[in-house]
Amino acid sequence: MSGSGERSILLDVKALERRFPLGKGWLHAVDDVSLEIGAGECVGLVGESGCGKSTLVKLITRLLDPTAGRIAFDGHDIGGVPAARFARAPERALIQMVFQDPTDSLNPRFTAFDTIADPIRRLGRGRGAGAVSTRVRELAEMVGLPEALLGRFPHQLSGGQKQRVGIARAIALEPKLLVLDEPTSALDVSVQAVILKLLDELRRRLGISYLFVSHDLAVVRLVADRVIVMYLGRVVETGPVERVFANPGHPYTRALLASVPMPERRGERRFRLTGEPRSPIDPSPTVCRFYGRCPDGFERCEREMPVLRSDAAGHAVACHLHG
Amino acid sequence: MTALLRHGRYVLGENPVTGLAFALFVLLVVLAAAGPGLVPYDPLASNTAEALKPPSRAHWFGTDQLGRDLLSRVVVATRLDLTISICAVMIAFAVGSAAGVTGGFYGGWTDRLIGRVLDTIMAFPLFVLAMGIVAALGNTVANIVYATAIINVPFYARLARSEVMVRREAGFIEAARLAGNRGPRILAMHLFPNCLPPMMVQISLNLGWAILNAAGLSFIGLGVRPPTPEWGIMVAEGAAFIVSGEWWIGLFPGAALMLAVFCFNLLGDGLRDLIDPRRRT
Amino acid sequence: MSDPPIPLLAVQDLSVEFRTRAGVVHALDRVSFDVQRGETVGVVGESGSGKSVTAFALLRILDPSARISEGRAVFGGLDLVTATEHDLGLQRGRELSMIFQNPRTALNPIRPVGRQIADVLLRHGNVARAQVRRRAVDLLAQVQIPDPERRYAAYPFQLSGGMCQRVMIALALACSPSLLIADEPTTGLDVTTQAAIMDLIRELAERTNMATLLITHDLALAAEQCDRIVVMHAGHVVEVAPAEALFETPRHPYTAKLVAATPHAAERLADLAAIPGGLPDLRGELPPCRYRFRCERYAPLCDGPLPRVEVLPGHMVACWKPL
Numbered sequence: 001m002s003g004s005g006e007r008s009i010l011l012d013v014k015a016l017e018r019r020f021p022l023g024k025g026w027l028h029a030v031d032d033v034s035l036e037i038g039a040g041e042c043v044g045l046v047g048e049s050g051c052g053k054s055t056l057v058k059l060i061t062r063l064l065d066p067t068a069g070r071i072a073f074d075g076h077d078i079g080g081v082p083a084a085r086f087a088r089a090p091e092r093a094l095i096q097m098v099f100q101d102p103t104d105s106l107n108p109r110f111t112a113f114d115t116i117a118d119p120i121r122r123l124g125r126g127r128g129a130g131a132v133s134t135r136v137r138e139l140a141e142m143v144g145l146p147e148a149l150l151g152r153f154p155h156q157l158s159g160g161q162k163q164r165v166g167i168a169r170a171i172a173l174e175p176k177l178l179v180l181d182e183p184t185s186a187l188d189v190s191v192q193a194v195i196l197k198l199l200d201e202l203r204r205r206l207g208i209s210y211l212f213v214s215h216d217l218a219v220v221r222l223v224a225d226r227v228i229v230m231y232l233g234r235v236v237e238t239g240p241v242e243r244v245f246a247n248p249g250h251p252y253t254r255a256l257l258a259s260v261p262m263p264e265r266r267g268e269r270r271f272r273l274t275g276e277p278r279s280p281i282d283p284s285p286t287v288c289r290f291y292g293r294c295p296d297g298f299e300r301c302e303r304e305m306p307v308l309r310s311d312a313a314g315h316a317v318a319c320h321l322h323g
Numbered sequence: 324m325t326a327l328l329r330h331g332r333y334v335l336g337e338n339p340v341t342g343l344a345f346a347l348f349v350l351l352v353v354l355a356a357a358g359p360g361l362v363p364y365d366p367l368a369s370n371t372a373e374a375l376k377p378p379s380r381a382h383w384f385g386t387d388q389l390g391r392d393l394l395s396r397v398v399v400a401t402r403l404d405l406t407i408s409i410c411a412v413m414i415a416f417a418v419g420s421a422a423g424v425t426g427g428f429y430g431g432w433t434d435r436l437i438g439r440v441l442d443t444i445m446a447f448p449l450f451v452l453a454m455g456i457v458a459a460l461g462n463t464v465a466n467i468v469y470a471t472a473i474i475n476v477p478f479y480a481r482l483a484r485s486e487v488m489v490r491r492e493a494g495f496i497e498a499a500r501l502a503g504n505r506g507p508r509i510l511a512m513h514l515f516p517n518c519l520p521p522m523m524v525q526i527s528l529n530l531g532w533a534i535l536n537a538a539g540l541s542f543i544g545l546g547v548r549p550p551t552p553e554w555g556i557m558v559a560e561g562a563a564f565i566v567s568g569e570w571w572i573g574l575f576p577g578a579a580l581m582l583a584v585f586c587f588n589l590l591g592d593g594l595r596d597l598i599d600p601r602r603r604t
Numbered sequence: 605m606s607d608p609p610i611p612l613l614a615v616q617d618l619s620v621e622f623r624t625r626a627g628v629v630h631a632l633d634r635v636s637f638d639v640q641r642g643e644t645v646g647v648v649g650e651s652g653s654g655k656s657v658t659a660f661a662l663l664r665i666l667d668p669s670a671r672i673s674e675g676r677a678v679f680g681g682l683d684l685v686t687a688t689e690h691d692l693g694l695q696r697g698r699e700l701s702m703i704f705q706n707p708r709t710a711l712n713p714i715r716p717v718g719r720q721i722a723d724v725l726l727r728h729g730n731v732a733r734a735q736v737r738r739r740a741v742d743l744l745a746q747v748q749i750p751d752p753e754r755r756y757a758a759y760p761f762q763l764s765g766g767m768c769q770r771v772m773i774a775l776a777l778a779c780s781p782s783l784l785i786a787d788e789p790t791t792g793l794d795v796t797t798q799a800a801i802m803d804l805i806r807e808l809a810e811r812t813n814m815a816t817l818l819i820t821h822d823l824a825l826a827a828e829q830c831d832r833i834v835v836m837h838a839g840h841v842v843e844v845a846p847a848e849a850l851f852e853t854p855r856h857p858y859t860a861k862l863v864a865a866t867p868h869a870a871e872r873l874a875d876l877a878a879i880p881g882g883l884p885d886l887r888g889e890l891p892p893c894r895y896r897f898r899c900e901r902y903a904p905l906c907d908g909p910l911p912r913v914e915v916l917p918g919h920m921v922a923c924w925k926p927l
Binding site: 049255259261 | 650651750765794795796797798799800802803821822823824825827828829847848851861862865866867868870872873874876877878879882
Binding site: 061063084087088092093095096097099100101104105106107108109118119122123166169170 | 493494495497498499500501502503504505506513516517
C-alpha cells in the first residue's frame with residue numbers, strides 16, 4: 001500500500017477459493033481472490049451478477065467456509081474456524097453486515113427494538129435488560145431513528161427507517177469491519193443520499209472499516225477509498241477509486257464504466273460488450289475469464305491466465321495488454 | 324401482553340364471523356368444563372319408563388332407547404370430544420412441526436429420513452390407519468388420541484418444512500447468525516414463529532377433523548365404549564332409530580358435532596390474524 | 605408557420621383515485637403531457653409519484669379498486685379513458701404496447717417464450733399460422749438473443765434476466781406498435797445488460813419511428829436516453845422539459861433537489877443533497893401544490909391553484925416560484 005503511509009491491515013484475504021459441486025463438475029464461484037482492507041478505510045466491491053461478490057461476502061462474514069485460501073482478521077486466522085462454529089468465535093461480533101433488502105433482512109415478528117437488541121443479548125458482555133434498553137436507544141439515536149419507532153414492526157416502517165434499523169443492528173456490537181451489501185439500492189434516491197451520508201459519518205466517528213458492495217458505480221465513486229472489480233469469480237482490477245475510474249485498465253472495467261448512464265453522453269456510440277460470459281463451471285485455469293467477450297483479446301490470453309500486477313500507486317490490473 | 328389483548332379485541336370486532344366463532348368456542352369450552360354440573364339429569368341414569376320420548380319440556384332433546392336424557396348426554400359428551408380432539412391436535416402439532424422444522428432447516432439425511440417416515444404414514448388411508456392403531460393397541464380413549472395424533476402429524480410436518488425452506492435463506496436469518504445465534508436457537512426463535520400463522524389455520528381445520536375422526540372411530544365400535552356419552556356413539560345409536568321415526572336420538576348429537584366443527588373452521592382465520600403481526604396496524 | 609404536429613399521445617388532466625379501506629387515495633391529479641411520433645419521453649419520479657399508475661391507466665390495466673375520475677388520453681384519435689374494452693383490445697399489443705419491470709414474472713412461466721411471441725402474432729399480427737414460428741424466431745434474432753432457433757422452445761426460468769427482458773421486448777414489438785410504454789425495464793438488471801437493453805430499444809425505435817414512454821426512477825438514465833422528461837411528484841406533473849435542459853437547469857425546486865440527489869451529479873459525498881420531508885399522505889385533503897410542505901421556497905401565493913408556467917418554449921413548470 002502506498003501514499004497514506006503506515007496503515008494497519010484489518011482484513012487479509014489470500015488466494016481465497018470457493019467451489020460448489022454441480023453435476024459432474026465444480027462451479028468456481030470465487031477463485032484465487034486476494035484482497036486487503038485497512039483499518040478505517042472504505043473499499044468498494046463492484047461486479048455484476050455471477051461475479052462471485054455475494055459468495056465472497058458470505059466467506060468474509062464467515063457464513064460460508066472457503067474450499068481453499070486464507071482469511072485473516074486482525075492477525076488471527078478466521079478462515080480455519082468452520083462457519084457452523086463461528087457464532088462462538090471472539091471475532092463474530094467484530095465482523096457484521098448491512099443487507100440490501102430492508103424488508104427481507106428484518107424478522108417480521110420482531111419489533112425494531114428486538115431486532116437491534118438481538119445481537120446485544122446474544123453476544124453483548126453480560127448485560128441486563130436495563131443496559132440493553134439503554135444501548136438500543138443510544139444506537140437508535142446514532143442512526144437517526146426516532147425512539148417512538150422502536151416499538152413498531154417492520155411492515156409499519158418505511159424503507160429508509162427499516163434500513164436504519166438494519167444499520168443500528170449491525171453496529172450494535174461495535175464491529176471493526178462492516179460489510180455493506182448494496183445498502184441503498186432498494187431505496188429512493190432522496191433517502192439514499194441520507195443513508196449514504198449517515199454511513200459515512202458513522203464510519204469516521206466509530207473508526208469502522210467498510211466493504212461496500214454495489215453495482216452502482218456512481219455511488220462507489222462517492223463513498224469508497226479503493227475499489228475492487230470482480231468478474232466471474234476473479235479480481236480483475238483494484239486500486240484507488242479515482243484512479244481506477246479515471247483510467248480503467250481492464251477492458252471489463254472500461255465496459256462497466258461505459259455502461260453507467262451519463263447525461264453528457266447522449267447519443268454517443270459507446271463501448272459495448274458482446275457475446276456470452278464464459279462458463280464458471282470447471283473453467284480452464286489457463287484461459288483469461290474475459291477472453292471471448294474482450295474486444296482486445298489476443299493469443300496469449302488463451303494460453304496464460306493474467307495475474308494482478310500493481311503499479312506504484314497501488315492500481316493493479318489483471319490483463320496481459322493493460323497490466 | 325396488553326398489546327396482544329388489544330389486537331385480539333380488534334380482530335374479533337373486525338370480522339363478525341370471527342367474533343361469532345369465538346363466542347361459540349367459548350360456549351363449547353364452558354360446556355366442556357362445567358357441563359356435568361349444569362345438566363338436569365344424570366347422563367348415565369337409565370329409565371326405561373321414559374324411553375324413546377320425543378323432545379318435550381321435561382326432556383328438551385328427548386330420551387334415547389334406555390330412557391337417558393339426551394340433552395344431558397350431549398352436553399356431557401362435549402368434554403370428552405373436545406378433550407380428545409384438542410389433545411390429539413396438540414400432540415400432532417408439537418411432533419409434526421418439530422419434525423418438519425428440523426428436516427427443512429438441516430436438510431440432507433435428516434430431511435430424507437423424516438420424509439420417509441412421513442411418507443409411510445401418508446401411504447395409508449388415514450382413517451384405516453387410525454382403525455388399525457386402535458385395534459392393535461386397544462380400545463381406550465388414550466389410544467384414540469394417539470391414533471388421531473399420528474395420522475395428523477404429516478400435515479404439520481409438511482407445512483412446517485416448506486415454510487422453513489422458504490425462509491431459510493432470508494436476510495433476517497443470516498442476520499440472526501451474524502448476531503451470534505446458533506442453529507437450534509434460530510430454529511426456535513426466528514424461523515418457527517414465522518411459520519405459525521399458516522399453522523394456525525391448519526390447527527383449527529384439524530380440530531374439526533379430529534372430532535370427526537374420534538366420532539367416526541366410535542361410530543364403528545372402536546374407541547369410546549357405551550355407556551360413556553360421546554357424540555359419535557350417540558349418532559351411531561341414533562342411526563338405527565331413524566327409520567322407525569325417532570329422529571331426535573341421532574339428530575342432536577349430530578348437530579352438536581356439526582356446530583363444533585363449524586366453529587373450529589371459522590376460528591382458523593381469526594387465530595391466524597391474532598398471531599400474525601403483519602395484521603396489526 | 606405550420607401548425608404544431610398532432611401528438612401521438614395527448615394526456616390531459618388525467619386523474620386517478622383508489623378506494624381503499626383507509627380512505628380515497630388521490631394517486632394522480634390532473635396529469636398532462638404528450639408524446640410526439642418517434643420521440644422518447646421519460647417519466648421520472650420516486651416511489652409513490654404515480655408514474656406507474658399513469659402507465660397502467662393508459663392501458664386501463666389498473667387495479668379494480670382504481671377509478672379514472674377525470675381526464676382524457678387521446679391516442680391516434682381514440683380516447684383511451686372512455687374507449688370500450690373491444691376498441692382498447694384492438695390497440696393493446698398492436699399500436700400500443702408495454703414492457704414491465706420484472707421480466708421473468710411478466711412472462712408466462714409455463715409456456716415456451718417462442719410460443720408466447722407466436723400468440724401475439726396470431727392475435728394481432730395477421731400472420732398466417734404457417735409463418736408464425738418463422739416470424740417469432742426472426743423477432744428473437746432482432747432482439748439479439750443468441751441461437752434463436754433453439755431458444756424458441758426455452759422457458760422463462762431457463763433464461764437470464766436480461767434475456768427475459770429481450771423476449772418481452774420482442775413480444776411488445778411484434779406488431780410494430782407506434783408507442784411503447786416501458787415501465788422500469790432495466791431495474792434489477794446488471795449495468796452492462798441495462799445499457800445493452802436501452803441501446804436495443806433505441807435502435808428498434810429509430811428503425812420503425814416508434815415513440816417510447818420510458819418510466820424510471822433513475823434520472824441519469826432518463827437524461828441520457830430521452831428527448832424530453834416529465835417529472836412527477838405525489839401524483840402531479842411538476843416539470844416537463846427537454847432532457848438536457850432539465851438536467852442542467854431544472855426550474856422546479858423538486859427537480860433541482862432530485863438532480864442534486866443523483867450520485868452522478870455530485871462531486872463529493874457532501875454534495876449529495878437529501879430531499880427533506882416525505883411524500884404527503886395522498887388520502888383526504890391535499891394542498892394545491894403537493895410539494896408545498898417540503899419546499900424551502902414556499903410563499904403564501906403557493907396556496908393558490910397549481911399553475912402551468914411555460915418558462916421557455918417546450919419547458920413547463922408547475923410552480924408559482926420557479927427557480
